[in-house]
Amino acid sequence: MSLNGLFPIEKWLFSTRSVLNMLNEQDYTFLIGRQNIEKYKKGEIVFKEGMVPSGIYYIHSGKVKKYKKGPTEKEQIIYVANKGELIGYHALLAEERHQDSAAVLEESSISFIPKEDFLEVLQRSPQFAISLLKALSHEFTVFANNISAFSDASAVERLAIALIVFREKSKIGLIEGQQIVIDISRSDLAAIVGIAKENVIRLLKEFKSEGIITTQGRKIWIQDIEKLVKRSNRN
Amino acid sequence: MSLNGLFPIEKWLFSTRSVLNMLNEQDYTFLIGRQNIEKYKKGEIVFKEGMVPSGIYYIHSGKVKKYKKGPTEKEQIIYVANKGELIGYHALLAEERHQDSAAVLEESSISFIPKEDFLEVLQRSPQFAISLLKALSHEFTVFANNISAFSDASAVERLAIALIVFREKSKIGLIEGQQIVIDISRSDLAAIVGIAKENVIRLLKEFKSEGIITTQGRKIWIQDIEKLVKRSNRN
DNA sequence: CGAAAAAAATGATAAAAGTCATTATTTGAC
DNA sequence: GTCAAATAATGACTTTTATCATTTTTTTCG
Numbered sequence: 001m002s003l004n005g006l007f008p009i010e011k012w013l014f015s016t017r018s019v020l021n022m023l024n025e026q027d028y029t030f031l032i033g034r035q036n037i038e039k040y041k042k043g044e045i046v047f048k049e050g051m052v053p054s055g056i057y058y059i060h061s062g063k064v065k066k067y068k069k070g071p072t073e074k075e076q077i078i079y080v081a082n083k084g085e086l087i088g089y090h091a092l093l094a095e096e097r098h099q100d101s102a103a104v105l106e107e108s109s110i111s112f113i114p115k116e117d118f119l120e121v122l123q124r125s126p127q128f129a130i131s132l133l134k135a136l137s138h139e140f141t142v143f144a145n146n147i148s149a150f151s152d153a154s155a156v157e158r159l160a161i162a163l164i165v166f167r168e169k170s171k172i173g174l175i176e177g178q179q180i181v182i183d184i185s186r187s188d189l190a191a192i193v194g195i196a197k198e199n200v201i202r203l204l205k206e207f208k209s210e211g212i213i214t215t216q217g218r219k220i221w222i223q224d225i226e227k228l229v230k231r232s233n234r235n
Numbered sequence: 236m237s238l239n240g241l242f243p244i245e246k247w248l249f250s251t252r253s254v255l256n257m258l259n260e261q262d263y264t265f266l267i268g269r270q271n272i273e274k275y276k277k278g279e280i281v282f283k284e285g286m287v288p289s290g291i292y293y294i295h296s297g298k299v300k301k302y303k304k305g306p307t308e309k310e311q312i313i314y315v316a317n318k319g320e321l322i323g324y325h326a327l328l329a330e331e332r333h334q335d336s337a338a339v340l341e342e343s344s345i346s347f348i349p350k351e352d353f354l355e356v357l358q359r360s361p362q363f364a365i366s367l368l369k370a371l372s373h374e375f376t377v378f379a380n381n382i383s384a385f386s387d388a389s390a391v392e393r394l395a396i397a398l399i400v401f402r403e404k405s406k407i408g409l410i411e412g413q414q415i416v417i418d419i420s421r422s423d424l425a426a427i428v429g430i431a432k433e434n435v436i437r438l439l440k441e442f443k444s445e446g447i448i449t450t451q452g453r454k455i456w457i458q459d460i461e462k463l464v465k466r467s468n469r470n
Numbered sequence: 471c472g473a474a475a476a477a478a479a480t481g482a483t484a485a486a487a488g489t490c491a492t493t494a495t496t497t498g499a500c
Numbered sequence: 501g502t503c504a505a506a507t508a509a510t511g512a513c514t515t516t517t518a519t520c521a522t523t524t525t526t527t528t529c530g
Contacts, residue, residue: 068379069386071468078379084299094372099246100379108425122365129364130357136371138330142337144303145315150385150428152305155487186508194386196488201509217496218507233306390517421478431518436479452526453477 003168007229011145012165014138016086020058022131026123027121032058037111046102046110047088053098055114056088063169067191068100077191079142084168089132092118093100105188111121153233155195160232162192163213167222182220207231238403242464246380247400249373251321255293257366262356267293272346279335281345282323288333290349291323297343298404302426303335311350314377315340317404324367327353340423388468390430394438395467397427397450402457417455442466 003009020028037060040046046057057064064087067077078100081087091098092115104110122129149158155180158171166182174180186204201213204220207213212227213220222228229235238244255263272295274283281292281299292299299322302312313335316322326333327350339345357364371419384393401424409415421439425432440450440454447462448455457463464470 059346066379070383070388074387076383076386078382089374090372092372093368094376095369096373096376099376123361126358126361126364129361129368133328133364133368133371135328136368136375137325137327137373138331140371140378141329141334143375147313147378147381147385147429148305148311150382151311152303152307152309161376163345183340194382198489198509199487205299205509211516215508292484432477433479433519434517450478 003164003229006226007164007232009164009168011141012161013168014135014142015082015084016089017084017137019086019128019131019135020084021033023121023125023128027125027128029115031113031121032111033158034111037109040104040108040110042106044104046104047098048101049098051098053088053091055112055193056086056092056118057102058113059083059085059087060109061173062110062113063105064102064108064110065105065188065191066100066102074221075191076194077188078168080169080192083172089118091099093132099214105184105224150194155193156200156203156206157233158193158195159189159200160207160228162189163220163222164228164232166192167225179221182222183218183220184220195225238399238460238464241461242399242467242470244399244403246376247396248403249370249377250317250319251324251370251371252319254321254363254366254370255319258356258360258363262360262363266348266352266356267346269346271343275343275345277339277341277387279339281339282333282334284333286333288323288326288350291321291327291353292337293346293348294318294320294322295344295346296408297345298340298347299337299343300340300423300426301337312423313431315401315404315427318407324353328367340419372388385429390428390434391438391441391466392468393430394424394435395429395463396469397424398455398457399460399463399467401427402460414456417457418453419455421455440468 006090020032024172025033040062047053049068059081061083062081064081064170065077066079066081067075069075081102088098122132149161153161163182166184167180170180170182186197186200190200193200204215207228208215210227210230212224213222215221255267258266275297282288284303294316296318298318299316300312301314301316301322302310304310316337322337323333357367384396388396398417401419402415405415405417421432421435425435426437439448439450442463443450445462447459447466448457450456
């Protein structure tokens with residue numbers, strides 16, 4: 001079941017994956033081929049807002065949330081990074097402290113790339129810089145969409161979008177034909193959508209009664225993607 | 236009256252200004268020194284969502300809003316670009332269509348930089364690319380803050396932030412000691428804050444009664460920045 | 471300057487989403 | 501497998517913000 005023509009998924013997804021693929025084998029190996037992979041358990045923190053960045057991170061497997069806490073301590077998830085993506089490069093490139101925090105959503109393998117190594121490759125490969133520029137610029141599409149959706153879309157619509165996007169992200173690494181399962185806590189889902197946890201639960205219940213999803217514990221299966229797209233109002 | 240120590244203004248502002256300043260004189264003149272400046276009247280559109288970018292724009296004077304319209308036609312302003320800034324480069328660098336629209340908020344002088352010229356300078360100056368990377372990365376700080384504020388801050392708080400930030404932007408080009416005036420329509424202010432126009436008016440009335448601002452027509456003068464900062468809850 | 475148009479302001483009402491208190495279910499560790 | 505802790509679910513109620521209809525003020529332009 002594809003989203004082609006159904007939903008503009010490309011406006012809601014991006015990936016730093018392609019950036020690395022343009023590196024030659026030597027540089028690629030230099031950056032992420034080394035065996036400094038670390039395992040993170042669910043909920044563990046990769047970096048925290050305010051920290052001075054000493055390098056960037058590459059996600060070998062798992063999912064990492066980037067989030068911010070406001071004065072009221074309410075957490076807002078800015079982005080969920082996936083297997084194959086880089087995180088932590090914004091602060092490094094901007095030469096400032098981390099402006100958001102990162103924590104893993106599920107057991108993940110992540111390797112650390114020291115600042116010096118990253119900047120070295122950046123200096124010696126102008127094409128890498130341009131490729132990064134392209135990736136960063138595309139990120140804006142997604143962010144602009146998000147900001148726009150916050151004022152234009154209702155809670156249900158944003159939840160529908162979040163489910164569609166998260167499902168897409170959960171496809172990665174799956175075998176063709178395998179059931180896609182969305183495995184995320186109600187709190188995290190609420191923090192992505194920007195609404196209260198209780199509302200997420202109530203709206204999911206609505207989706208269940210409409211036959212759009214089924215759930216079991218925290219797990220969610222999307223049964224009728226077309227109806228969900230309709231509920232998102234972005235088609 | 237400075238914001239130093241009062242309010243983290245740097246988290247809400249960025250500028251592509253510095254990017255151009257790192258260019259050598261020759262490249263600088265090549266890009267924006269030429270006499271293809273065009274005047275735009277209030278409300279005129281610079282580019283529209285969906286257009287294929289053929290170049291980028293440099294704002295010699297004036298203010299330009301970047302915005303998106305959602306399915307309900309509600310406009311959300313993503314960013315207000317100022318004198319000295321570049322716009323339209325995201326789509327160009329990402330090699331995609333414009334994902335937002337741009338229109339001038341007040342009479343502006345803008346020059347067009349053809350795609351080829353911009354990319355040429357980018358290719359021949361690796362430092363320019365890295366400088367752009369830095370600028371783009373910093374933009375994320377601002378965007379992330381925005382997204383976080385949307386879920387964490389109330390309407391009044393966001394309005395207070397918007398006024399503080401817009402006031403700061405209106406300082407540019409002013410003579411020291413000159414009164415800062417915020418000159419923006421209630422609709423545009425509402426589109427920045429992401430709330431209904433009527434609410435902007437009601438909240439401004441509240442600010443007036445608290446002695447924080449005075450107004451005359453569309454014009455707003457901030458009389459007590461400290462109280463306003465307090466209302467923003469970000470200090 | 472004065473009329474028409476645009477924008478700001480106001481008031482009443484409706485809708486959406488948040489909060490709090492509590493119960494039910496699931497998950498994870500021993 | 502059982503129990504404790506964590507998380508999901510529910511219901512009543514409050515708060516916030518949007519919407520709509522209308523009046524007043526400001527701006528624009530001949």
